[in-house]
Amino acid sequence: MSVVLTRVHELAEIKEELAARDWFMGTSGNLAIKVQDSPLQFLVTASGKDKRKKTKEDFLLVDGEGNPVGATHLRPSAETLLHCEIYKRSKAGCSLHVHTVANNVISELYGDAGKIVFQGQELIKAFDRWEEDAELQIPIIYNYAHIPTLASTLGDFVKEDKGAVLIRNHGITVWGKDGFEAKKILEACEFLFQYQLALIQAKAGLLASTGALNN
């Protein structure tokens, strides 16, 4: 049992930190952390809770199909299948799904292009890209209301043991070898998204001033 308790503690800490940033607005978001590999078991947030609050019923243990392990009155998050997909297709140990204003706006703004690309940003190093001209691509997938379809669409982009996928107007899902790495990637993505939005506006603002001067 001690591995489970350690993982509960680890995920609770992450939940508390993300809650402090208000990244669970309207009860959105769900978090998962792997407990064992074969058979696959992971902890996932219970459905319909206020994730700003800390209770003994925040997480439950599920199997590789997202079904509860053992008797429980808790229901796993409706989007548990997305976490299943990640653990099946990679060696990730933790996966996080959250909505922020910036990640949703970016997902809509670049949704038709199907991806957003960053280059020349120091924060890319959170993905272990260290070259000066390293490029980071974050795919943006369609937000299918049918969760199994959404999960399998996400699965097509789980090609490495850490990564990030935007779901159009439905937040971001990130994963990494453990809670530390998943959170690092989540933060780096949020930073890059906020940067991109602020840069677009600042550039347009400067352009407008210059244009006005030139007229």
Added chain:
Amino acid sequence: MSVVLTRVHELAEIKEELAARDWFMGTSGNLAIKVQDSPLQFLVTASGKDKRKKTKEDFLLVDGEGNPVGATHLRPSAETLLHCEIYKRSKAGCSLHVHTVANNVISELYGDAGKIVFQGQELIKAFDRWEEDAELQIPIIYNYAHIPTLASTLGDFVKEDKGAVLIRNHGITVWGKDGFEAKKILEACEFLFQYQLALIQAKAGLLASTGALNN
């Protein structure tokens, strides 16, 4: 008395959380939670308090006309009639009124249209709209200085047991079956408003860059 105390505790928790987000600027905002149905009695925030502070005089019990139940030196919020309207016209158990910069700007920006419409946003699910093409309409009403007129105007839009109405340059009023649902709706609305404002600016910014390139 124990129902009252439970409700006091529930509303105090919500107040504390909204205060932490600074959603009571300039002593604005007021909160209510139903205690019993017949005759209708609900708790409402006392007038003229700093809602960032936690005291024993934060709330008082009022009846269906918004008058204090029992002797008290506290005055109910000047806008208590709006809460009365909600409890009379629906089965809501909690109603919240707060000012945020985003909700006020949205109320002005779309005020002439009388509503703002969201579609294709995951956060719409906070209103229990689950279809992929679900549409959410939030009405925007005129901000009558005369509170009974404002209350009855609001009342015309209280058609379901949960909902949200923007008052032009006067914040938002939301309601739900209990504190949990009312807060969920409040958060979802705030998220959608911030999203909308950020999207408008980002789109205009991209357009400006493209326009400049095409010239």
Added chain:
Amino acid sequence: MSVVLTRVHELAEIKEELAARDWFMGTSGNLAIKVQDSPLQFLVTASGKDKRKKTKEDFLLVDGEGNPVGATHLRPSAETLLHCEIYKRSKAGCSLHVHTVANNVISELYGDAGKIVFQGQELIKAFDRWEEDAELQIPIIYNYAHIPTLASTLGDFVKEDKGAVLIRNHGITVWGKDGFEAKKILEACEFLFQYQLALIQAKAGLLASTGALNN
């Protein structure tokens, strides 16, 4: 002595709250609260402190000319004369000066006009303007480096017992009958400034989209 202690406590609470909002960036800002009328004595923040920290040396007592009352190694804030001016020209009991990004940007944007005007905003009620068409004018004065000149320029606008004056690229100074009212006015101003900036950008953004559609 007990009045002094009560006032120290009151001002310390305000300082703590404003610090939590990060309204003292770069050690900017200074706060004052009146202790007695004749002769005038008030508490003011000591110079060169990090106002995010709470110490026994945060405030000192000064007289109507801004000189320390009694022996102390503390120096009053360099801008103490502005507070003197307020207490001499009104019945205010508390005055607050803080820098925020929004108040500085507004002071620059409308600096040439010498004022910013708000109308139709609910938050105007923080200034006890209750009519539906109430108008709120906040003057914007030139930022003289010479503090006595700045103080006397400010003094010309201290016409009521509560109010607010923007100093161009130098924050806002507000006052009210006590700490509660001064803080209420400070918050209402900040809300209105953030609202104004967000509205300008949102309107321009919508205009750009519409313009693009019409071309």
Added chain:
Amino acid sequence: MSVVLTRVHELAEIKEELAARDWFMGTSGNLAIKVQDSPLQFLVTASGKDKRKKTKEDFLLVDGEGNPVGATHLRPSAETLLHCEIYKRSKAGCSLHVHTVANNVISELYGDAGKIVFQGQELIKAFDRWEEDAELQIPIIYNYAHIPTLASTLGDFVKEDKGAVLIRNHGITVWGKDGFEAKKILEACEFLFQYQLALIQAKAGLLASTGALNN
């Protein structure tokens, strides 16, 4: 040893405060504080930690070449050489490097110009510039992936005992005679950057409205 402990405490306090502002996104950022002059020894943040957490292994002592003093399993931050450069070229006692959205956007927006210039801003006084027409220049350098090259490029701009340098898309590095001054400068810069971005957008927004009226 007591000087080391005092410095550890001082730097830990700064770390905690910057963490509360979320200025270490994606494990970015690193902090240093001088312990002694000859031979030079300073404390620096350990590599690969979550700087939001407070542990006994947050800092380690390094020498003038950035190598650990004494046996330790901790690795100094990969960018320790930048701090070495500052202590060698000035009498600074503390140096801080953090990423914020605003400092990164400013570094990109004005990167080609190689600097950003502020004038007429009260917050410039954090740099001890007191004249009414004081001008503050913050250089922006290229973000070399090769740390020794980056460090020596930064070194060319360490001309005073306090200062600030932006690294393009790689945050800001500031220094001052002690932790208090370094943090004051860091905050003033962040304020000025946020101000500049907000002003650019507000001016463009007003211009767009006026332009539309004139057409």
